[in-house]
Each structure stands twice: as structure tokens, then as C-alpha cells.
Amino acid sequence: GQQLNQSPQSMFIQEGEDVSMNCTSSSIFNTWLWYKQEPGEGPVLLIALYKAGELTSNGRLTAQFGITRKDSFLNISASIPSDVGIYFCAGQPGGGNKLTFGTGTQLKVEL
Amino acid sequence: DVKVTQSSRYLVKRTGEKVFLECVQDMDHENMFWYRQDPGLGLRLIYFSYDVKMKEKGDIPEGYSVSREKKERFSLILESASTNQTSMYLCASSPTGFRGYTFGSGTRLTVV
Helix, strand or coil: CCCEEEECCEEEEECCCCEEEEEECCCCCCEEEEEEECCCCCCEEEEEECCCCCEEEECCEEEEECCCCCEEEEEECCCCHHHCEEEEEEEECCCCCCCEEECCEEEEEEC | CCCEEECCCEEEECCCCCEEEEEEECCCCCEEEEEEEECCCEEEEEEEECCCCCCEECCCCCCEEEEEEECCEEEEEECCCCHHHCEEEEEEEECCCCCCCEECCCEEEEEC
8 A cells, every 4th residue: 555755754853943844645635634643642633634735733833735735744833842752644545534644753852 | 522442552462362452433433444553664554444344455454354343343353363463553433524533542462
């Protein structure tokens, strides 16, 4: 099955820094989603994007649905220690309810 | 608060055992999914179900089967557990009219 290319694989940043991560696909998606997984828990939905070019914010998080429909970006501003976790992108190709997930970006925040 | 509940957080099983992982959702969702999560590989779809008694293979169904006798419950079965099935297993559900998945907390299975 298809996997999305997510980068970077991991990041180790200072508290207060901004963070960017992205996801690319060789095929088009109709929906892009961003999830966060904390240690020992299942992923939790952060942001959902439904239209090409859409820019959506959730607090310090901002995500964009790429115009080509083959990519998406997630930015976290002014990172804090509780931002630690694994961030997954996921795409829905259109029709049905199956998601394809990225390989994840592990974020570690240094105080 | 809506929930997807996985029956066990941690399981240790022996090679060759038949293993049942249970998942229950209280949101009346039509769709349910089983994923496994391994470092560096992300989430890979094992099986999914769009309705009671319906099931479809995902990307890595070998060595697994599923059962969905009731709408709220979706079980993953390892017919004969092997060490390469040691992994984190995640159950998820979603309604028709897609708006993303709700995940359970996961079951970390170790096969020895």
C-alpha cells in the first residue's frame, strides 16, 4: 500500500522555536489530516483540511492543504514541552473512508 | 466523551497462540479499522469494515483475520502468533461522511 513521505523524521528543538513539517504524495488526495500521538496513546486529530489551498489554524498549529493536492504542511509556533510527540499526516484519496498515513515526525522539545 | 476502547493496553503471548484483540466504539460509527504501528513504518492498515459482518483486507492482512458481529465491536485475530507480529495495534472508527478517524489508545502486543 501507498505511504506518504513525511519529513523530517525527527526534530529536536528548543522551547519557543517554531516547527515545520511536511508530507508529500505521488497521488492526489481530497482530504489531508494531521494527528498527534503522545507516548502510550493513540493518535488524536489536530487539524483537518478539505480543500486545495486551505489554510487552517488550531491554536498555535497551522496546516495547509497544498494547491497541487499532493502535499500538506504543519507549522507549530512557539513550541512548548507538551508539544512532544509523534505527528502524523494522513490523506484520503477520495471516495470511501480509508486513510493513508505518513511515517511520522517525532518532535522533542528541549527546555 | 466519545470513545474507542481497546480491551488491553499490554499483552504478552507465546508463539503459536491464537490471540484476540478487541475494540469497542460508542459513537455508532459505521467504519472500523485495525492498524499496526512500527517504528519508522508509520501506521499500516491490516483490515477494515464498513458494516456489520463486512470486512475488507488492508495492506498487510497476512496472518490476521477479523470479526464484526455487532456494529460497535471489531475484533482482530492473530491465528497463530509469531514474533514478527510484536507491535502496537491501533483500532479506529469513523462515521459515514468522512471526517477523520477516532483512535483507541492502542494495544502493545509482545509475542515471545
